[in-house]
Structure formats: C-alpha cells, structure tokens
Amino acid sequence: MRPEDLVAKTDWTAVDHAYGPGPEVPQTPDILAALLSRDAAVQARALSDLYVLVHHQDTVYPATPPAMEFVVAILDDPRTLTPVPPHSRRRTGACGSWRC
16 A cells, blocks of 8 residues: 555544644644655654654554554655654653643
8 A cells, every 4th residue: 555545544633642733733644744755854853753742652642553554654665765864852841832
C-alpha cells in the first residue's frame, strides 16, 4: 500500500497523540507528510514532532500504530535518506506550551 493511502485510510480525528488537537500543535498526518520533505530542516522537525507527540514518554497513543505503519512503509523511499541535522527534543515547559 502506498504511504499516502495509509494516511488517507486513517480517521485521524479518532486517533490522537500526546497533546491532542490545537492550533499550534502539529497533527499526525502533517508530521508524516513532512517526513518525506526534501528539506532537511522540515524532516528534522517532523522527526522531533513524531518523537514528542506520537511517542511521548514511551507511551503508545491511538495515533502511534497508524503512524508507525506509515514510517515502515516509507523506509525504502529515497527521500528518507536525506541527512538531517541533529535536533533537540522539545518538551512542555513552564510556559504551558507543548514547545517551550
């Protein structure tokens, strides 16, 4: 199955990640699409978002299984070979934002 089909078959409104919906919080389909960006900085942010939001504190959220199915499906995509710069893990801070 094509990765795009995996995203399309999932009802993302029914599966949430660690921080749920919000105007400043990336949603899982957008994070997954960004993994295939040709821009290394966009990919790096997507990897960080995937870790922080979909795999937060080693917890399996409803969005985790379909997101991981997508990640497995794209492993042989040449766009995943883009070297990405190191990133710092974002976490919720004293400001109350998911990205302090």
